[in-house]
Amino acid sequence: MIRRHLLGLAAAAVAAPSLAFAQAPAAPPAWQQGRPAEMANSPLAPHAPRLTVTPPDRIPVSNIRVPDGFQVELWAHGLPGARVMVRGDNGTVFVGTRVIGRVYAVRDTGSERQVTTLLQGLPQPSGLAIRDGALYVSAIHRVLRVDNVEQNLANPQPVDMTAAFGLSDAAHHGWTHIQFGPDGRLYFSRGVPCNICETDGERYALIHSFNADGSDRRIEARGVRNSVGFDFHPRTGHLWFTNHGRDWAGNDNPSDTLHVNLRRGEHHGFPWCAGGFQDPAVPSQRLCSEFPPPAMVLGPHVAPIGTHFYRGSAFPEQYRNALFIANRGSWNRSRLAGFEVIVVREVEGGRLVQEPFMTGFRDDANQRFVGRPAGVLTMPDGSLLVSDEDNGAIYRVSYRR
């Protein structure tokens, strides 16, 4: 009887329109949806991930450029796939990854940084959050909590919270960002399991929040194609998030975007509208004018990942509460774009401006890249850590008057 009931539920789920799209045998693969006939023979494809250790002498620190007065040093290395970073109260920096499935712990002994692998074998553990001494790890649908993590670095005992959160296990665009909000709730992004499609807006294309135990799910932002980075403004508490526009709509469309979520449940436009681009591939049309415009357009295919408000005071005054965004860089564009850290600042009259902050990863003359910035974190001394996913490295940016 129970079995029959379960089967019935499964059949109902398959019949729902959103899933029917994914199940239809004729559906093109997720990453190719919306690919026009004239681009059928395009050689563009995602860059190969580098999962091996880059020796320190081959990490391109000397290529990196920052504004006058700032300096960059190599802070840690030997962390293949390093992306998001969070810091425990006792100073351990935890680092998430995707393909290599690891979570690293970095201890600073003052003279050097010791890197250990805390967890491994996880499906794309891209989301890390820390509160009350416990590390939360999000890996597609899996959620783990390691209590007293800094006291148990050698022998972590994760509590499996997967069932309590009940997240989708669809892998495509399933790599999450997670963070505790000022309200104490744990926020997760969840992308669409496609390139461009009409999807189940209650499950995908959103940012949702939960109590720390996985209960009381609430949708915070809708119509978000794929956000892999967000933060809460240190003064207003508003949720600011970056979003990846879709592929195969051309070199210059649509733009990736930065948004602020002013009202809970606000719809930001996917699949109909992205950064002012009215998507012709979506049959039922809703107009861009129906949605709040993005706070800023970041450029086509730049792939914003780390999205982090500077919380220190060591940088000059204009960087107080400024938003740093690590643009991991393009693949679906004939000329490379992104591969740099930008800073978004508020100027007179509340207007936002963006400026390059950390450049030199992209070699325009040869159309190649030497690194992919991914995560950003303020340290207690006001310096800024930036992870480089391609080189498995962490840089430290500091300011000297």
Next chain:
Amino acid sequence: MKKLMLAVGVLLVAAAPAAAQDAARGERLVEERGCTACHGPRGVSPVPLMPSLAGQQPDFITLQMILFREGLRQVPAMMEPARGLTDAQIQDIAAYFAALPSAPKPDRGPRNEALAQRGAQLSAARNCNACHLPDYSGRANVPRVNHQREDFLAHTLAEYRDNLRVGADTQMNGLMHGLTNDDIRAIAHYLAHRE
């Protein structure tokens, strides 16, 4: 005795200066770890469902070996051989196999023209050659798929379709979605009979 030799080997490799990939070091590791038992001498597999590795893309071998080592791609026969390998050792092994000459499998059986034609059409419709290149020799983390065992190709494509195999991303899972076993057999036959 064998254990002792392995330990010495590891020490030697660890003591060596960090050099680029070295096919000669890779060959010694391949002998020590017994890779040839399944993948064949000179990387041409005589064993059903075991892939040939001669001329395979080194970045692809490196990626897969790391997925085996990390327990992310679970193939029982590969757990022991991959255990404890350093990144440098994996890159040496990859360099060794990549440098071996690749050629059509000598015992691949007669070509079925109708089946190959159907496979060619299914391949063209999926733009397989955009990533695997027009001669299907692959590039970077995209594997060479010509000169491969037909049974291994069919097995692997079905694993992607059934979400039993992971890669660096979901592309192959998406591309195989909805294909029948007959479709997959046709693609495998077409690829195995490429020159």
